[in-house]
Each structure stands twice: as structure tokens, then as C-alpha cells.
Amino acid sequence: MTFQHPGLIVVALSYIFGGFSLLIFAVFLWMGNLNLLDFGWSESAALTFNAGLSLAFFLQHSIMVRQSFKQRLSKLFPDAYHGAVYSIASGIFLFMVIIFWQATALLWEAQGLTRLLMRLFFILPIAGFFWGVKSLVFFDPFGIQAVFERERHTKHRRAKFVVKGPYRWVRHPLYFFLLIMIWSCPDMSADRLLFNIMWSAWIVIGASLEERDLAREFGSAYRDYQKNVPMLIPFKWHPKVK
Numbered sequence: 001m002t003f004q005h006p007g008l009i010v011v012a013l014s015y016i017f018g019g020f021s022l023l024i025f026a027v028f029l030w031m032g033n034l035n036l037l038d039f040g041w042s043e044s045a046a047l048t049f050n051a052g053l054s055l056a057f058f059l060q061h062s063i064m065v066r067q068s069f070k071q072r073l074s075k076l077f078p079d080a081y082h083g084a085v086y087s088i089a090s091g092i093f094l095f096m097v098i099i100f101w102q103a104t105a106l107l108w109e110a111q112g113l114t115r116l117l118m119r120l121f122f123i124l125p126i127a128g129f130f131w132g133v134k135s136l137v138f139f140d141p142f143g144i145q146a147v148f149e150r151e152r153h154t155k156h157r158r159a160k161f162v163v164k165g166p167y168r169w170v171r172h173p174l175y176f177f178l179l180i181m182i183w184s185c186p187d188m189s190a191d192r193l194l195f196n197i198m199w200s201a202w203i204v205i206g207a208s209l210e211e212r213d214l215a216r217e218f219g220s221a222y223r224d225y226q227k228n229v230p231m232l233i234p235f236k237w238h239p240k241v242k
Helices: 005-031 043-064 067-073 079-100 112-135 145-152 173-183 190-218 220-228
Strands: 106-109 187-189
Touching (some): 005 145, 067 079, 079 145, 112 173
Antiparallel strands (some): 106 187
16 A cells, blocks of 8 residues: 555654653563663652653643544644554653653662562563453554554444453453553662552553543443443452453
């Protein structure tokens, strides 16, 4: 197929910023702060700055999903580009968090078997991510499908509501696996503790807001799913799934 230049550029940038930022983010979760820049600030100043970086990332996500922002964005880009532009912006803000994050003093460090187990708890969710993605009927994290459809002049395919794989035990398994990865770092510094708390809270809030959109899109089928399957923590051994 042939692409017009804007479509090709948007897709390429979405893959680069969206994909590569997630890869570096996984390294950040594994290693902790990468110490790319050190401003030499006091611990309180560093923690305040890190909190600001996190809030900037959260606000970018919150603002860009609002309909009013999408209407303004439509003046600059075709509607089909919205998902990819969102992916690009998210990648840029995530890079900013990782590059500018400031290190602080170590609070405690796991050793021996405890450290080994925590590392194992980080690796297992990676397999869970692949399981969760494979269970989805439609998965487009970089927002490029709409760009392809626009270039091909094809209709947008509406997602179907299907419950498979880990979605039978928890409504947001990818968030659940991410929470495990966030908290399985064996080296706990003050800045990492701040990161864990803020980003865990953001995941819970984001999942709750996402539920509203899903309930509007899929109606009673999703509301029944909400009643029978936990949102983030799979505490039911045999949830009732239709």
C-alpha cells in the first residue's frame, strides 16, 4: 500500500516515541532511577521535582483524552491521527520522566532469596502482558490502525466485547501486571517510593475512568462483567464470566 507523507510520518513517530519509550520505561522499572541527569538538589527539592514530572505525565493523558481537546486537535490533524498523536505525546512525556528523574537516598535494599523472588515477580508479569495482549480481539496501543484505515479508505472496525485469558479473572490485567512490576523493585529509595505510590494511584484512577467509557460503549454486557469480575486484583478463584 502507499502512504501519503503525513500518514507515514505520524505512524513512524508513533512507533518511535510510543514503542521506544515503553522499552526504556521497562528498564526504568527494573533498575530504578537511571541517573541520566543529576541536578545536585536536596532530597526534598528532588522529590518535589519528581512529583511534578509525574503530574505532568498524568495531566497530558487526562487532557488529551477529553473531547474538547480532540476538537481543537482536529483543526491541526485529521481525526484518524488522534490516537497516534496521543501516543507520540505520551512517549515524549514518558521520556521526560525517565531522563529528568532525580535520585535520592536508598531506604532499604532486598538481599538474598528475597531479592531473587522480587526479580522473579518482575519477570513473570512480562509473560502476563503477552498473554493479556494475545487475549484481546483488538489491540492498538500506538493509535496507528485508524491511520491505516484512512490511507486504505476502509471503514473503522468497531471493537467487540469478548472475555478471554486473564480478562476472565480481572477486568484490567495489564494494569495488574504493571502494578506488580512497579512494586517488585528490590532497591527502595525515597524517589522510588514516591514513584510507586503516585503511579499506583494514577493506575487506579485511570482504570476507574476507563470503566466509564467501556460501560458507555458496551452497555449492559460490560456492566454485568463489572459485577462478576474484579477490576484490578484477581481475588476470586472462579469469577462468573458469561
